[in-house]
Every structure is written in C-alpha cells, then in structure tokens.
Amino acid sequence: MRYAGIFMMAGALMAGGFWAAEKWKERVQILLLLRQMVFYLKGQILYSNATLPEALGEVGKRFQNGRSGVFAEPGSLFLRVQKRMEEESGIPFFAIWKEEVERLPDDFPMSAADRQTLSSLGENLGYADRDMQERTLLFYLEQTEGAIAFLKKESESRTKLYRCLGMAAGLFLLVMLV
Amino acid sequence: MDAAELKRLFVQAGPKWERVQEIRIRAGRPVTFLYEGKECCLPGNAPADKYLIREIMEIFSKHSLYAFEEEIRQGFLTIEGGHRVGICGRAVPDGDGLRTIKDISSLNIRLAHQIIGCADGILGWLYENGDLKDVLFISPPGAGKTTMLRDVIRQISDGSCYGAGMTVSVVDERSELGACFKGIPQCDLGRRTDIMDGCPKALGMLMMLRSMAPGAIAADEIGSQTDLEAIRYVMNCGCRILATAHGNTIEDVCRKPVLSEMVRSGMFSRYVVLSGRPSPGTVAGIYNRELKILWNP
Numbered sequence A: 001m002r003y004a005g006i007f008m009m010a011g012a013l014m015a016g017g018f019w020a021a022e023k024w025k026e027r028v029q030i031l032l033l034l035r036q037m038v039f040y041l042k043g044q045i046l047y048s049n050a051t052l053p054e055a056l057g058e059v060g061k062r063f064q065n066g067r068s069g070v071f072a073e074p075g076s077l078f079l080r081v082q083k084r085m086e087e088e089s090g091i092p093f094f095a096i097w098k099e100e101v102e103r104l105p106d107d108f109p110m111s112a113a114d115r116q117t118l119s120s121l122g123e124n125l126g127y128a129d130r131d132m133q134e135r136t137l138l139f140y141l142e143q144t145e146g147a148i149a150f151l152k153k154e155s156e157s158r159t160k161l162y163r164c165l166g167m168a169a170g171l172f173l174l175v176m177l178v
Numbered sequence B: 001m002d003a004a005e006l007k008r009l010f011v012q013a014g015p016k017w018e019r020v021q022e023i024r025i026r027a028g029r030p031v032t033f034l035y036e037g038k039e040c041c042l043p044g045n046a047p048a049d050k051y052l053i054r055e056i057m058e059i060f061s062k063h064s065l066y067a068f069e070e071e072i073r074q075g076f077l078t079i080e081g082g083h084r085v086g087i088c089g090r091a092v093p094d095g096d097g098l099r100t101i102k103d104i105s106s107l108n109i110r111l112a113h114q115i116i117g118c119a120d121g122i123l124g125w126l127y128e129n130g131d132l133k134d135v136l137f138i139s140p141p142g143a144g145k146t147t148m149l150r151d152v153i154r155q156i157s158d159g160s161c162y163g164a165g166m167t168v169s170v171v172d173e174r175s176e177l178g179a180c181f182k183g184i185p186q187c188d189l190g191r192r193t194d195i196m197d198g199c200p201k202a203l204g205m206l207m208m209l210r211s212m213a214p215g216a217i218a219a220d221e222i223g224s225q226t227d228l229e230a231i232r233y234v235m236n237c238g239c240r241i242l243a244t245a246h247g248n249t250i251e252d253v254c255r256k257p258v259l260s261e262m263v264r265s266g267m268f269s270r271y272v273v274l275s276g277r278p279s280p281g282t283v284a285g286i287y288n289r290e291l292k293i294l295w296n297p
Helices: A002-046 A052-064 A069-087 A093-102 A112-124 A130-177 B003-013 B050-060 B065-073 B120-126 B145-158 B201-211 B225-236 B250-254 B257-264
Strands: B020-026 B032-035 B038-041 B076-079 B083-094 B097-110 B135-139 B168-172 B193-197 B216-219 B240-246 B270-275 B282-288 B293-295
Touching: A002 A052, A002 A069, A002 A112, A002 A130, A052 A069, A069 A093, A093 A112, A112 A130, A130 B065, B003 B050, B020 B050, B050 B097, B065 B076, B065 B097, B120 B145, B120 B270, B120 B282, B120 B293, B135 B145, B135 B250, B145 B168, B145 B193, B145 B216, B145 B240, B145 B270, B168 B201, B193 B201, B201 B216, B201 B225, B225 B240, B225 B257, B250 B257, B250 B270
Parallel strands: B135 B240, B135 B270, B168 B193, B168 B216, B216 B240
Antiparallel strands: B020 B032, B020 B097, B032 B038, B076 B083, B083 B097, B270 B282, B282 B293
C-alpha cells in the first residue's frame, strides 16, 4: 500500500510535467485560433460590410462548431458578445467586449498579457470608418504574431523542460521515499 | 436625457406607432414627432442633446457606424424595419463629395409603414386589357409614394382581378421597399417577388434582368442619368418598370433634367401623382403617356 502511494505520487509529478508542457502547446494553439478568427472577422467587416454583431455571430458560429473544451471558448466568446449586443443595445461595444473577455475561465490557456491584448481589441473596434477597423484588426494580428513567434520559439525547450522537471521530481520522490 | 429615458417618455406619451410618421431629434431642442400629420412634443418638452444623438446613432448602427459609411455620406441611414434616419451635422468634404458627416446635431426618423390595400383604388388604372403598364409614381417627400409602390408590387406579384400574378424584381437601394433584415424582406411584397437589397438601382436592374427573368422591375426614387439608361435597357427587353420620383405635380417632373427626358420620350404609360393633403397617399391624378388625365379624384 505504501509503495502504491509512493508510485502514484511520483506518477502524478511526472504527469504534472507533461500537463504543463501541454498547457504551453495549448497557449500557442489558442493564439493561432484567435488569429484565424480575427482574419475571418476582418473579411466579414471589410468584404461583406457586416455590422459587428453580424460579423461576430458568423465567425463565432463557424469557429465554435466541431470544437470542444478550451478550443470552443473563443467561438463562444464571440457569440456571447453578439447576443449581448443585440439584447443590450444601450451598452457600448467595448464595455461588453471587455466584460466578456474578463469572463473567460480562469484556466483558459492564455497569459495575462494576451488577455489584455484581446481586451484592447474591443476598444477601437466599431469606431470610425472601415480603414480604422482594418488598422485595429491588423494591430491585434501584429501583436498576436509576436506572441505566437515567442511561444513557438520557446515551445520546444519549454516542453522538454517541463517534462524533464516532472520526471525528475517523480524520480526524486521515489528515491527519497523507497 | 439618454435613449432609455427617451423611450420611457414615448411610452408615457402613448402614441399609436402605426400612426407616427416621423420623429425629429435636434440637439438642444425638444424632441417632436409627427402624428397623423400634426406635430407633437414629448411630455415636459424634453430637449435632446448631442450625447443622446450619439447614443441613438450607436444603437441604430449596432455600434458599427463603419458599415453605414456610404449611406451617411448621402445623409441618411436605413435601419432594421426599413425606417430611414436622416442626419445633419458637420460635413467633412472630400473633393467634390463628402467623406462623412460628423458632430451629428439632428435626426429625422421616418417610420416605414406597410398599408395593405392602399393601392386598391388605383390598381385598375395600371393595367390595360390585362397588361401591366410602365408606371411612375410622383409625390413630394412624405406623401406616400414608397408605401403605394410597395402595395402595388404586392398586388402585381400576387395577382388581382386586373391581371395574373407576375414575377417582380425589386431593386431596393435604400432598403425602404422591402425593409430587409439580413436579406429577408420584412414587408409583404408578394409571393412572386425577388428583392436585391442595398444595391445601386441601375446596376441592380440590369443584374435582375439577366438573372431573375422578371415580368416587372421596381425601384424607388429614380432620377439619375444612369437610372435612365438602365430603365431604357430594361424596357427594350420587354420588362415593365414600376418606379417613383420626387415631384409635386406632373409639370414639376417635366422641369427636371433626366425625368423630363423620360416623360418626353414616353417611357412611362402611367403617371400616378400623389399628394400629402389631406393625408399621405391621396391620389391627385393619374395620367397617360401623353400626359392626358385619366382619373382626377
């Protein structure tokens, strides 16, 4: 029984390392997904001349369908904003957007800086003319590109590090307790 | 005052919405509305301010003013339900035209109404031996030509005792005829009607002609040279035209450069002149191609 407990604890530490490595990967995937969604949003606004609720609804539906867990969350965010814009027309868009970004789950794989960037996207969207919309979306894309490049660059070494640390901690525990 | 307060005051004033013709909101002035032809004020003569106007514009545009850039340049935007919102403020010139209108200080919200059957009295005059004629509806702004055209389209499309149902294509540049929401008309335009929403008239007429095989094409507020050329092309293809134009009388139309050419060349076989007196939709006269009066109620 004692050994079983020790092996389970060691296993948990190793799994923790793999979990941390997976989270790092998820962060990259979420940013890639958001980048793709903003590209699509840009098309809806500039090509179809859609209003913000229409564009968010269209993109949200497309990117929510067929996805689950954290990867369905960005689509749900767009759909929640669309619904609130239609129901609470008196509240400015940026306020709704900010509130909904803040309501993203705590375990959503996104750093505080990335959340802030996403929140800032709503500050100028809908304001002024189509050029302004394009510039706002391009600015967000530029910032996201930077974050993705950093995460990708760090990805290999970090995932290796987390896995190794997890395994080392597990083995250390085994050595200490057996 | 904010938009919620304005709404509350309207509920308190209690007008029947189907009888409200327009609402005028001017910065620093009391909000007024035209009710059955009479100007009324909100309780307490509540004045509007520029913040209220900005909030209303945000609500009307769904926080997406960029999507109405083209319309704002023309001084109006059409909102859900087909209601037209005229705007005034500080114009930002750009070459010969306008880049935008900023610091909006006045709004004129013209409420669209569908009056089923309002064209019953004139429909017979638009046919001859069961054939539909090319018709131009003439009236000053607010006298009901769009409402009349909408009902004529519905009856021509569905068919009536004067003629069998016919495929009608509507080019609704300003989204007033069909009051489309996401492409679906909110007003009843008949079972055989196809609608191209938000499309420039001349372009839309030619597109509809090529793609939808219409028996008749309808368009609101014609008057430009490109409209004239498109209408001529459509007529040469054997398709009927139903259109409206601004004017007080038939003589008034004859003084306008493009419209006078249409009249001179006998493009239309019927002219229906409407007057706002005593109420919108009052028929002042129906004329034939030679401008001889057919019906003078």
